[in-house]
Amino acid sequence: MRTARNSLSALALLAPAPLAAQAVAECDPAPPVTALVEPWEETSRALADGAVRVAVIEDGAGGVDLLVLTLPPLPESEPDPDLPPPPQPPRRCRLVSEGGIGFAALDLEGIETAENPDLALFDLRLPALRFVPESSELEEVTLRLTFGVADDSLSAEVEEPPEGAAP
Numbered sequence: 001m002r003t004a005r006n007s008l009s010a011l012a013l014l015a016p017a018p019l020a021a022q023a024v025a026e027c028d029p030a031p032p033v034t035a036l037v038e039p040w041e042e043t044s045r046a047l048a049d050g051a052v053r054v055a056v057i058e059d060g061a062g063g064v065d066l067l068v069l070t071l072p073p074l075p076e077s078e079p080d081p082d083l084p085p086p087p088q089p090p091r092r093c094r095l096v097s098e099g100g101i102g103f104a105a106l107d108l109e110g111i112e113t114a115e116n117p118d119l120a121l122f123d124l125r126l127p128a129l130r131f132v133p134e135s136s137e138l139e140e141v142t143l144r145l146t147f148g149v150a151d152d153s154l155s156a157e158v159e160e161p162p163e164g165a166a167p
Helices: 008-014
Strands: 022-026 044-047 052-058 064-070 092-098 112-116 121-131 138-148 153-159
Touching: 022 153, 052 121, 064 138, 092 121, 092 153, 121 153
Parallel strands: none
Antiparallel strands: 022 092, 044 052, 052 064, 064 092, 112 121, 121 138, 138 153
């Protein structure tokens, strides 16, 4: 897993307690490309036939966020064969963060995906480390994203490890 460059223990002590829940926000403005964590081959992925792209970015406070780019739903109607195809709509940009301070690390190598065509949903799960409030500890969790294919919605939640699970 990639960890932030700064001292994790110092950042964890500065974290507000209790941490707010993970948040999904529009990119406004979009983060600069210099925020992308390198090497890009390990910290970015194209999923769902390219309709979803994710990348790990530095959040500026020593943590990392997940940059999510999605294509809006395509129109239901068939294009007119006598006309040139319409341009592809621009991607929608959103950031997924943990409590406003970011995650300690996100592991794109461990991504698992699932599709539910009946409900028009696309699920994404990836291993993450988050800061534990008022300590220098990190906690292993799973970040789950659910994409609504028809309405371009995105929700995020952190799944705690099962009780008694080994760290």
